[in-house]
Amino acid sequence: MVSTSYSHQILDNIPNSVFVINVHANGLFSIKDVNKAQLAFINKERDEIVGKYTHEIFPAEVANHLKNVYQRCVNEGKRISYEEKINLPDKGERYYLTTLTPLNDDDGSIASLVGTSIDITEQKLTEQSLRKSEEQYRGFVQNSTEGIYLFEFEKPIDTSLPPLEQVSMFFKHGYLAACNEAMAEMYGYNDSSEIVGKRLEFFFGSEKSEHSIEYFKNIIDSNYNIKDALSIELDKDGNTKYFFNNISGIVENGALTRVWATQKDVTTEKAAERKLQESLAEKNTLLSEIHHRVKNNLAVVSGMMQLQAYEADNDSLKEKLYDSVVRIKTMATVHELLYQSQSFSKLEFSDTLTRLVENISETLQTTTNVEVDIDCELIHLNINQAIPASLIVNEVLTNTYKHAFPDKEEGNISFTLSERDKLIRIEITDNGIGFPTDKNLEQGTLGVHLIDVLSQQIEASYEYENNKEGNGTSFSMSFKRTDSSEIADHQLS
Known part of the structure; x- marks a missing residue:
């Protein structure tokens, strides 16, 4: 049988918080054991908390929260995980991922819970930052009066191919992967979903048209990055439309994989x-x-x-x-x-x-x-x-x-x-x-x-x-x- 001292050594060498909770028949929960990481987390000594009920250790609000999650684990009779946001006096607001695992007694009843807590603050802050950035990006894209779009290729375009072959591959493999509502409106559509997924022919007509060839050759000759490139396209009703495009192609391992771009409708100005x-x-x-x-x-x-x-x-x-x-x-x-x-x-x-x-x-x-x-x-x-x-x-x-x-x-x-x-x-x-x-x-x-x-x-x-x-x-x-x-x-x- 493993000695208590040896058990403590094992627990204390685990960097994450580990704690064991006794489950009582009266619906209360007490601390059976904790490691050093958990003691440092709650800023307590082992003899201050071991053997005591949670409501004797923590403020009422915290004690009620712990009782609810512990009882949930007992009721479900299986491992549960949940995130917690805790305001620590010396560390400020921190996020933790806590996992509770029930341990059964000889008669099959749940006698205790083993818990671990991992600090996921950096991960949460990164997620929040990414979410905020994505919201700002989506807001910018959707509220922009200029068309913003992404063209992707089912098969990356080998940039070492002759320009005319690349143009042919554009039409063969290129499609509109995403765009904002402003772009859809430029072609006479009410929603971007009506044009997302469309091939290049949908916008330019034939790849053999003189302008289409010249337009895409200019993009290739500009190393897939060009400003104010004039495109002549077709709207929903087949009317000719003129756009100025600012294009930025993404080349990876010698192949063009996608193209980000903005466009401005200059049809009225051209007329x-x-x-x-x-x-x-x-x-x-x-x-x-x-x-x-x-x-x-x-x-x-x-x-x-x-x-x-x-x-x-x-x-x-x-x-x-x-x-x-x-x-x-x-x-x-x-x-x-x-x-x-x-x-x-x-x-x-x-x-x-x-x-x-x-x-x-x-x-x-x-x-x-x-x-x-x-x-x-x-x-x-x-x-x-x-x-x-x-x-x-x-x-x-x-x-x-x-x-x-x-x-x-x-x-x-x-x-x-x-x-x-x-x-x-x-x-x-x-x-x-x-x-x-x-x-x-x-x-x-x-x-x-x-x-x-x-x-x-x-x-x-x-x-x-x-x-x-x-x-x-x-x-x-x-x-x-x-x-x-x-x-x-x-x-x-």
Whole structure:
């Protein structure tokens, strides 16, 4: 027979709490024996509790709880297990899994209960944390306005296969494993259960469609992680739907096993974009037609004037006709550059100036070799300012070509375009003969009148004078650059 001392040694070396309870006929329970772990748990000495009833040791609430679970074990006559949450003074709230096993006497009645308690606090806290995390995740997924889904594959996809083979395997083995309600609604369904389990063909139609192949190849080429991938799919009624997808594929041991993704329905935006493109195409067609008609009409008018100038016997008339030809070509140049630019509200002004010089040189044939130095900053002007400013430059340059170098073999014109704090400054100087001292610009020719009128249109100030050194003239003009793109009336009055 095993001695009591030896029994205590065995019990005391068990790390978990072990206790033996005597079952009394009067329905009471007393402590028969406990090990050190149990004594430490209840913070008692062995002689304080052994042989005493539970209600003599523990507070009434605890004693009643112990009596109920002990009686339950006796009534059921078999091993029972239950979890307990106990608030310990030195350890705080702890969780225990307790098991009670009934021991029968010689007559078959239950004489005692053997109990063990295991501390499962860490396990319970982990379970609670996981449950909370899962609840938060489910709440996030279900309340999200974006579609959230999981695609899985009945057979993992070998990522070493050629892209087209992988696409084929996607359609063969892929299915929707889970999704939120928002995704189901995007396809016209009321509940996610209506689409969970569906194959890829259900959403994309044929795997052979050009877009499907391109879409899945892009996913493969992006190492199964891609943002804003545009998919074209079908809803419940067969209507085309457009989605932006953020995809994250899970690759394990060289095989794609599943794909997590979010999607946003952009069908409405795509429809608006398509209408905008159609409208833009119509406007481009209209603008192209207008451009060709204006260009042709200006060319006809210019040609007629050149023909009249060629046939004119009056030198004064011929000169005026050629001046008008240059003005028409200036307007045509601005119009052409505006049509060629990416914006119909503004154009790059230095290009305009270069073309103006070329047109004037070609039209006003002179025996003097005129060298033009152009120093222009990259400045954009809206059409309301570009046309008047170009016509002003045209008048100044035309006048310079015609009058600045009558007896010279060579001449120089310097042109500067700059901007400071939205203030545009144009400077044109030459090394010609200058103005006659008796010439009054305020009572000048049509060209001077045009400069006055045009400068008023763009609220510009200008000076036109002889250089102080006595060689040539200097023209300077300043005006505030505006961003207005409204169509303006450039009538000369």
